[in-house]
Amino acid sequence: MNQLDIEGAAGLSVRGARQVPGATQAYDKLVDDGVAAKLVDKDPTLWGPAAEAESKIRLGWVDTHRRGRELLPQLAELRKELTARGLDHVVLAGMGGSSLAPEVITATLGKELTILDTTDPHQIRRALGDRLSRTVVVVASKSGSTVETDSHRRAYLAAFEEAGLDDIGGRFVVVTDPGSPFEGTAREMGAHVVLADPEVGGRYSALTAFGLVPSALAGVDVAELLDQADEFHASLAGDTGNPALALGAALGAAALSGRDKVALISDGTGIIGLGDWAEQLLAESTGKEGRGILPVVVETPTSPGAIGSDVLTVTYGGALGPDAVPGAGVDPHLSVNGPLGAQFLAWEFATAIAGRVIGINPFDQPNVAESKENTNRILDSGLPSASPSFVDGAIEVYGTGSSLAEAVHHMLSAAEPGGYVAVMAYLDRFGDAAVAEVRSLLAAQTGRAVTFGWGPRFLHSTGQYHKGGPQEGAFLQITGAVTDDSPVPGKPYTFGELIAAQAGGDRQALSGRHRPLLHLHLTDRKAGIAQLLEALRKG
The missing domain is CATH 3.40.50.10490 (Glucose-6-phosphate isomerase like protein; domain 1)
Structure with a gap:
């Protein structure tokens, strides 16, 4: 990375933005159109006539x-x-x-x-x-x-x-x-x-x-977060010294030039979990009308999926000295470093800018309601009856093949060229945390971008991208047996029935789009996770 290619303000720096193909042209076009100052002034016309009504009531985040x-x-x-x-x-x-x-x-x-x-x-x-x-x-x-x-x-x-x-x-x-x-x-x-x-x-x-x-x-x-954001806000209207504008131009230009997956990786310099937050921001804001930026939260800079021909590698952290290696082990396309309050505002601004570059409304979420509506129908009428294709140990397999490994291989081979794989785990993200290793194992095995989401929370995040973004995903849904259920007070269903309905509703939404979908149900969660990981390690 060219160390001179740095945009900075209020302690936040973006390195590498100008090196992304098309980013300089996108940046210059944004400057010519006066977009940064207009966005600071909350101009709702920036994303076209169809988005104006929604934008008019969704720009309060700017200040x-x-x-x-x-x-x-x-x-x-x-x-x-x-x-x-x-x-x-x-x-x-x-x-x-x-x-x-x-x-x-x-x-x-x-x-x-x-x-x-x-x-x-x-x-x-x-x-x-x-x-x-x-x-x-x-x-x-x-x-x-x-x-x-x-x-x-x-x-x-x-x-x-x-x-x-x-x-x-x-x-x-x-x-x-x-x-x-x-x-x-x-x-x-x-x-x-x-x-x-x-x-x-x-x-x-x-x-x-x-x-x-x-x-x-x-x-x-929290006053300190507000101070950081306020100090950074002063840079947002500028045509120079505007790291958020540079970040947005780079994200948008990368997506248009074929790097439409963004690996979000902590560089270990003091900010924890920002990738999960940015994942929702980017996926739900841009994944619509068959377009979008797919964020992929990667565990470490050297984990599978951090780099790829269709991946924009982005590291983030709290601070870097002038001689520090931005990627903590890899050479990222972009690194974003600075205080947390400024990070929030920078990514929000950049996402809105990227939406203009790729030509979508970054403030609506037209497909989020679909799985919710399917869930409500299932809660009213019950889950459709279905029998597994076969049972392999502690896993019921609803898919094609005669073994777990064969079913996974079939799902992966059905993915589009240049597409992605989404792992969706409707499980306990603490008690069943080990299942998250599925992401890196599949990424290593396939060389594809692989995302991992805990259900149902990803329905409020990458779920929009799954339905509204490019229809090039293959989906692995993992559910688990409930051994200690509880009623939802005042409702005619339990939490176990609710999460099953949410998983079922999402399956219906994906199947309706004719996307490759493999559903694995763990009859014993601990044993099933161990079995799945072992099968994937063997490849």
């Missing part, structure tokens, strides 16, 4: 960090009140944009936050059994209609009541949009209510109440 300061006194007082009551275990019930940023913030800054972004009954039961009397639950949802977060709220409400705890409503903090149905529900519960910026979509909400409230209650000095 929401300034309005976020108004929350600081309320958050300080709320934390003081909760701590005085002994409520020092913070649980965040949220999906997608409501949970990913707080997870990055607290992990990076060394604060404990329990994230509940699943409907897996084992993971939920474990959370409910952890320090219940000391728990405050932050329920984060713009409307309150998200089935996962509503189910979490119901489960904790019932658990608090069963434990005979006092002031149950006061053990909840609800983050929602002003005037949403959820605001009314929260006030009826007697919950603490913090209203978010209504002109910011979920995946752009890192520096709104959705990111700030759980992080502050967990003990993070």
Whole structure:
């Protein structure tokens, strides 16, 4: 990498952007069109007439960090009140944009936050059994209609009541949009209510109440994040010294020139989990109309999938000295380094810019509702009956072949040339964490871009790309037997039935697009994961 090819502002640097084929031309065109200044001014016409109405109500993220300061006194007082009551275990019930940023913030800054972004009954039961009397639950949802977060709220409400705890409503903090149905529900519960910026979509909400409230209650000095973003904001309107503009031009140009997969890799310099947050931002913002940028979160710079002829390799971190190697072991196309508050704003700005370059609306998510609607139909009528093609040890195989290895090979061989493989695990992301190794094993075996998502949370992230992006994916869905189910209070189904319906709904959405799909059901989770990993290691 040419060390002189660096765009920097407010402690954040982007290296390598000008070396991406087509990026300089894209950058110059953006400058000629005055795009950076127009975006800072929240011009909704930047993405074309069809996107204007949506853009007009979704550009608050550009300066929401300034309005976020108004929350600081309320958050300080709320934390003081909760701590005085002994409520020092913070649980965040949220999906997608409501949970990913707080997870990055607290992990990076060394604060404990329990994230509940699943409907897996084992993971939920474990959370409910952890320090219940000391728990405050932050329920984060713009409307309150998200089935996962509503189910979490119901489960904790019932658990608090069963434990005979006092002031149950006061053990909840609800983050929602002003005037949403959820605001009314929260006030009826007697919950603490913090209203978010209504002109910011979920995946752009890192520096709104959705990111700030759980992080502050967990003990993070969120004012520092806002300071970092504010300092970086001064660079956004410029035609030079604008790293976010350079990043966006490079992402868009790479996608147009054939590098439409972006490997997101931590360089180990102090930011934890930013790739998972950026994955949602990029996939849900750009994956539509048969186009898009597919983010691939890669474990380390030397893991399989970090490089490839169709991959833009991007490393990120908190800081790099002038003589440091940006890729920590590989030579990335781009490296993005700087403080976390600036990172959030830089990636949001760059994603909006990339959307203009590739010609899509970065603020809608037209295909997200499809799997939700399928899920609701299944909950109403039940899962369609299906028998496995065959059983191999602890795995029921719904696919083509006579062995597990043969079924996996058939799925992989059916993938499009230049396409990708998506692993979708509807399991417990802590108890069943070992299954994540499937990603690197498949990437090493195939040389393809391979993504890994925990269901159902990826439905709020890469799920949009799967349906709306280029139809070139092959899909491996992994589900598991439920041995300790729990009812969803007030609903005619259990958490086990809910997650099965979500997996079934997603299968229907993918099958309806005639995509290669292999479904593996683990009749014994631990044994099934071990068996699958062993089969993949043998190739």
